[in-house]
Amino acid sequence: MFSFLKKNSSETATAPTAEKSGTSWIVRLKSGLARTGNQLSDLFSRGGMIDDELYDELETILITSDVGMDATNALLADLRRHVREHKLSEASELKAALAHCLLKLLKPLAIPLQADTHQPFVIMMVGVNGAGKTTSIGKLAKHFQSQGLSVLLAAGDTFRAAAREQLITWGERNNVTVIAQQSGDAAAVIFDAIQSAQARKIDVVIADTAGRLATQTHLMEEIKKVKRVISKVMPETANSPAAPHEVLLVLDANTGQNALSQVKAFDQALGVTGLVLTKLDGTAKGGVIAAIAKAHPIPVRFIGVGEGLDDLRPFVAEEFIAALLDQPA
């Protein structure tokens, strides 16, 4: 499955980091989560019996990985139950047990995005400022193209300086049409883009929107309006729901517990149908997925671990946990 990941993305060779894209996805995912992973393997390989001290250290590791108090407590409770039921006593056995508990928590989130159910399939990208929406769109376009789908991008971020130019550059790299307007209303740009996609029989439309913090009430109202306008271009029919068919919330993996408030607020306003977790290539990260799985589960569609075009991939719970715990997948 991962053979095609090894090809070099020469288009993005401008960044010094791009040389890393020769290594495989799993390796990069692993190195992204290395910090958490290393801490955990140290803990498990130390040997000895399962005791309270071990649980305490595990708690510390989970908290420092942004899992958050609630999900950490739930995970540990589940782990203790599992250990009791299977009469485990060795510290080395705890790793498999933890993998089991994590999988139980994260598996329900691993639902891949099916983008060929409607034509055009309209995806609306939302998120806070600087989460990586525009960059993710560039990578998503590549992803859908590799599935043989035609893609059109809508430059709906009419607020931030040069957001349009940024998307156009991504479009040029992927050979994808970008619908943009000199100025004006996000809803209008996206409206045009969908109409144009319908005329050209394009498969997937990805609409960019301006970053906004969930506390900015007027901006949240504006994005609700954008969604309403989208649903007017492609209203509900007998065999398909109204557009957008997917509302993707982009989350920065560096974000702490505020990621939860973001998920809740955007979901309440727009009905978020999927998450994209970006920038997993830093250091100690990824735990926030567990926090979300516990408090407000929404499918994680993609995770991003690098700056290369190929570095955004569907989320696979087993892979993620294997990388986290440094196990063979």
Added chain:
Amino acid sequence: MLDNLTQRLSGVIKNLRGQARLTESNIQDALREVRMALLEADVALPVVKDFAAQVKQAAMGQEVIGNLNPGQAFIGVVHRELTKLMGEHNDALNLAITPPAVILMAGLQGAGKTTTSGKLAKLLRDQQKKKVLLVSCDVYRPAAIEQLRTLAAQLEIDFYASDISQKPQDIALAALDYARKHYHDVLIVDTAGRLAIDEAMMAEIKQLHAGLKPIETLFVVDAMTGQDAVNTAKAFGEALPLTGVVLTKLDGDARGGAALSVRHVTGKPIKFIGVSEKPNGLEPFHPERMASRVLGMGDVLSLLEEAQRGVDVQEAEKLAKKVKSGQGFDLNDFKMQMVQMRKMGGVSALLDKLPAQLSKAATDSKVDDKAISRLEGIINSMTPLERSKPELIKASRKRRIAMGAGVQVMHVNQLLKQFEQTQSMMKMFSKGGGMAKMMRNMAGKIPGMR
């Protein structure tokens, strides 16, 4: 909304009532709650541990003074220690050098470096009358240079044009040369976002730093950052001699625990905070306000500022004059107050900013936006004469007003009673010292306000 510390502690400390001192045994539970609250606010674990130890030391033997209960006294200690940890006072930029003074911006992707560069340029020009030049060394992210160019044009700040075919180092030095020749006071150098573990990129910014010799190297960090803030800050702090930190996106609902982590790890002062998307949304950092925010104690000062922004100054002055001149405060003014309240985002927006105890009390007393619009409805059903002379309103008028507003007579009575209370409060205002007296009363009730 997140559980906040004040609320959580009030439960733990209930059985502490009547004790005159904080001791190791009676603050144990409270300390645990502090740890939890800080973790929920994304303060990094090692920082939380150090801090808890510090609080314990400071709290021990603390006497419970005045009408505070032990819980409030304890929160006071936490708040003071937190403020201390964050630097006690605001540190300004140091630009005292032969111009051009160079400011280098560094940070992760999406932290807000470019936006902050623009805001900082505007702030320095508008408030310190500096001639500023902006330059972008971000040759990686598509349209990053374009973004700064657009910002500079919007703000009417000089911009040194660069191109993605150039090397960051060359761009920076050429810009420095340009700034010298054109007598710019300040050169702000925006850089590409980079991960601290990306060795090639970290080497690049080190080289930039060596070439530019900036007097200020600012680390830009997103207030929503989680536990990893410690590692990132540490790595950047080790690679670059940082002189300060800018905390961005504080207008969200993040508690900003990252502030604490970054400050603790780098030991560098937080100099600015980003508080809105607008070009003037960059403010000097105030440790005390941040401490309140991290603790979920409500941001009374920001509330006051918001009130100043939202309130119609002319209307308020008119009212003030009226009250001062001894003319009665009538129902027209009462209604005006409600309209002003709505302009500030309604009761719910105000409650969000209040300390937990107060906002809970207010929720219990059922002051909500609906009730306010009902009050407005009742006043709208009165004749102009009744509004300016409320004492005219007797049983028969009450019935008519209730009918007109679609409420019970009881509600009209309630309104009139509320109005009378407000009226008597207004009389207190008009007498000298009334306001100060009121604030003194309030200060006793709000922890952390002195």
